[in-house]
Amino acid sequence: TLNTKVQENLSGVRVVKAYTLEAREIDEFQRLNREFVHRNRTQIRLITFFFPLFRFLPGIGTIVLLWLGGIHVVEGKITFGDFVSFNAYLMMLIRPMITFGFVVNSFERGAASMERIATILDVRPEIADGETARRDIKTIEGDVAFKNLTFAYPGGPPVLKNIDLTIERGMTVAIVGPTGSGKTTLVSLIPRIYQAERGMVWVDGVDVQDIPLTVLRSHIGFVQQEPFLFSDTLRNNIAYGVESATDEEIKKAAYIADLLDQVEEFPEGLDTHLGERGVTISGGQKQRTALARAILVRPTILILDDAFASVDTHTEDTILARLRTFMKDRTTILISHRISTVKAADLIVVLVDGEIVERGTHEELLALDGVYASIHE
Ligand SMILES: Nc1ncnc2c1ncn2[C@@H]1O[C@H](COP(=O)(O)OP(=O)(O)OP(=O)(O)O)[C@@H](O)[C@H]1O
Numbered sequence: 001t002l003n004t005k006v007q008e009n010l011s012g013v014r015v016v017k018a019y020t021l022e023a024r025e026i027d028e029f030q031r032l033n034r035e036f037v038h039r040n041r042t043q044i045r046l047i048t049f050f051f052p053l054f055r056f057l058p059g060i061g062t063i064v065l066l067w068l069g070g071i072h073v074v075e076g077k078i079t080f081g082d083f084v085s086f087n088a089y090l091m092m093l094i095r096p097m098i099t100f101g102f103v104v105n106s107f108e109r110g111a112a113s114m115e116r117i118a119t120i121l122d123v124r125p126e127i128a129d130g131e132t133a134r135r136d137i138k139t140i141e142g143d144v145a146f147k148n149l150t151f152a153y154p155g156g157p158p159v160l161k162n163i164d165l166t167i168e169r170g171m172t173v174a175i176v177g178p179t180g181s182g183k184t185t186l187v188s189l190i191p192r193i194y195q196a197e198r199g200m201v202w203v204d205g206v207d208v209q210d211i212p213l214t215v216l217r218s219h220i221g222f223v224q225q226e227p228f229l230f231s232d233t234l235r236n237n238i239a240y241g242v243e244s245a246t247d248e249e250i251k252k253a254a255y256i257a258d259l260l261d262q263v264e265e266f267p268e269g270l271d272t273h274l275g276e277r278g279v280t281i282s283g284g285q286k287q288r289t290a291l292a293r294a295i296l297v298r299p300t301i302l303i304l305d306d307a308f309a310s311v312d313t314h315t316e317d318t319i320l321a322r323l324r325t326f327m328k329d330r331t332t333i334l335i336s337h338r339i340s341t342v343k344a345a346d347l348i349v350v351l352v353d354g355e356i357v358e359r360g361t362h363e364e365l366l367a368l369d370g371v372y373a374s375i376h377e
């Protein structure tokens with residue numbers, strides 16, 4: 001519709017410009033506008049026809065009334081008083097009748113809207129605490145296991161097949177593999193962003209479906225591949241979800257994410273506003289803000305989904321070195337396309353087409369001379 005078009009064109013203005021499709025978008029916009037005008041005209045035409053008609057009909061009624069009533073009075077069939085009072089009653093009735101029409105009209109409209117609202121309100125989140133949720137679980141230790149996991153998005157083919165993987169607390173495990181091989185999907189199953197079948201994903205030896213969602217998610221720091229920042233201050237973006245964070249803690253997190261130097265260059269430091277009405281930050285700065293956010297939560301399980309894709313290898317080395325102490329007793333899952341990122345991991349898993357094809361340390365995989373070794377070259 002018209003609104004969607006405007007919204008897409010504004011938020012995608014760079015894409016439109018980059019592909020010099022302004023003319024096409026303007027044409028399309030004009031077409032939608034014409035359609036809008038056309039529909040409005042049809043509506044106006046209907047209104048201009050019916051509105052006078054609704055005034056006209058009572059007018060006719062009044063004439064008929066005066067005519068017939070007048071004759072009756074002249075012929076003495078009814079008294080003049082009867083005639084006047086009848087007329088008065090009728091006048092009193094007209095207003096309520098019109099109002100009644102309006103009420104019926106707005107009721108109809110309201111009912112139609114209500115139906116649409118109700119369908120939204122009635123939606124129950126598919127992923128929620130079930131009856132088997134173990135209320136006694138208050139914390140997460142960080143053991144993660146996938147047992148014979150097969151997963152498909154609704155209506156799609158399986159994107160993960162026969163995954164068996166055990167990650168002990170404190171380990172750093174890396175997942176590498178070609179684009180579309182299912183890396184993001186695999187890690188999304190741990191905080192139950194998507195849900196696998198029962199018995200397939202385990203945390204601390206408990207089926208994730210039996211761990212209260214808030215407990216599970218509040219112990220997982222997930223830096224997503226495409227980080228999302230709010231149009232708010234840098235401070236609030238980093239401390240999102242940790243209201244009690246002190247400046248010192250925020251700065252420490254920013255330091256680990258190698259963001260601190262840049263923060264100090266911003267006009268208002270941590271209070272610099274990001275987004276629509278503030279500073280626009282680079283993709284790499286975005287990723288590091290998201291990383292600082294995850295660090296601040298002090299999660300038991302840290303998931304970094306291609307979190308260094310937009311930073312140069314030098315910055316990445318700095319961050320990884322600083323993260324090492326932070327990750328020491330946390331379970332870390334590292335997704336990357338770069339060998340340099342994953343080299344030091346305790347275990348590297350190679351995912352191809354939703355299946356684990358190789359696993360081992362950097363040296364072991366190189367010796368294997370398979371997929372991993374070929375990426376290395
Ligand atoms: N929300 C979704 N709904 C349906 N299918 C999806 C969804 N997200 C991913 N897929 C499909 O699942 C498969 C695996 O995608 P996934 O994002 O897990 O790959 P990836 O290994 O993370 O890739 P990349 O390296 O590009 O990030 C792809 O075929 C993709 O099309």
Ligand SMILES: [Mg+2]
Nearest residue numbers: 183184185225
């Ligand atoms: Mg991905």
